[in-house]
Amino acid sequence: MSKSTDEIFKNVISHAKEYGFVFPSSEIYDGLSAVYDYGQFGAELKNNIKTYWWKAMVQMNDNIVGIDSAIFMHPKIWKASGHVDGFSDPMIDNKITKKRYRADQLIEGKIDELRAKGLAAYPDNKPIDNQTPPNEDLYLNEDLQKAQEIEKKLNDLLIAEDLGGLKELIIQYKIKDPLSKEEPDWTDVRQFNLMFSTQMGAVADDADVVYLRPETAQGIFVNYLNVQKSGRMKIPFGIAQIGKAFRNEVIARQFIIRMREFEQMEMQFFVRPGTQKEWFNQWKEARLKWHLALGTDAAKYRYHEHVKLAHYADAAYDIEFEFPFGFKEVEGIHSRTDFDLSQHQKFSGKKLQYFDPEVDPDTNKPYGNYIPYVIETSIGLDRMFLLTMINAFEEEDLSTEDKQDSRTVLHLHPCLAPVKAAIFPLTKKDGLPEKAREIMDRLKIDFNIQYEEKDAIGKRYRRQDAIGTPYCITVDHQTLEDNTVTIRHRDSMEQERVAAADLDKIIGDGVSWRNLLK
């Protein structure tokens, strides 16, 4: 990361705060780590991004519908999804090297080491899978025995969630810091629960633990049958949702890139098994197009293929954006197989099958009952927000030979801009304010409009540039005579004189969703 890009990122953050886009949460109480609030313009921009997504996904696709599921869900859902087990890790630190490890992985490392050593004792009869000795029962040597013994203890401790036991195990078998030859000084093993839990019910004794959802997807899966039946949906079809999710990140930093409370825009697309690859490719392309339609330089985007796939996936790509601190994931497109629905079928005991009456040309019979496969598109709204801010942000040098000059401008797509137009009387007298307000009262029905009469006209233009307002309309003395105004364009800073009556159409065309969705 060069200094200047680092600088830009810092400037975007302070710009976001200074102009009412993003504030640190609870700031007057010293803040709350990794939690942020969206201010007056941030909320508008965020809403506009949501609208763009919702229109592109739900409104433009007649086989996709949107839902809004609750954040609280039955605790069993997170057992079924694997989050209860997979989302909490026992961690241990070496006080000497200051390195942190997952305690279970440290022990597994020891097991692997012992195995390798033990297996080396069978030179003539190399085991095929590098794990099992040639004849386990007969020839278990000391190292292999020990490996087996530790493995069993590890599993027991993990199931019992015995953190003290894990530490004892590490000390007992003299497990070293893999990165240091020195004798390690271990801290206690601590559990990092990535899911937030809370209690349901006012009386604590009776209360069951419920989790704040760590992803919105499960709210879609558990409603899959409701939506399919009530909407008479036919495969392939999708369910979209925008909503908050919560993760207790070990380290949550880098502004709104990683927050404890964040918002996701997800769509789960249900398809016939065997067709997932084709749909996966289609959504992978469609989603990148959605990003590029905003006019972002394509070179700032790239796909990143997951080589190591999660247990439920058979393909996964991320869409990454080049932030000032490097390429980071903004959106994931994952082929989730039938894992989630199968799990929920198993844990809930409810059949989640779909009867497909279409005839398979190969067998001449209907496809019949199956659990659909799922293609997921999941975009982080807050990351999209930051991406949009960074991409739009420019400190423009307008200096001429006689005068130093610069402006800070957000080149937001007009559809996303928080304020669509600002209206200024050129001066505060001669009836210009009244005229300007009259025009504004008409425009504000359709558009988010700001009115400003304070300060020099140039200053007012620059203030609007800083929040990305695409149009500034100025009422001058000529307006009083012939009802024309000047309209000034943010990016070019050029002005034209138009009839006040044409403003609705000019602004309307400029901020129309047609520009993005056509």
Place this chain on the structure above:
RNA sequence: GCGGAAAUAGCUCAGCUGGUAGAGCAUCAGUUUCCCAAACUGAAGGCCGCGGGUUCGAAUCCCGUUUUCCGCUCCA
């Protein structure tokens, strides 16, 4: 959570070896101004992050604490 750095007006900062807080911009009121910032007059704005200690006296020295930044660790 660990290590390093930082914290003074809304923002950017100054404030030397301890002597009771200052600038520019921004804000507010007014003046000026017929189209691209920083014109004029005036005003307001500070638990010097918080708590404790040393001292006659602390923004300044010491200890603790909180928050932020930069690394490390984690990331479905």
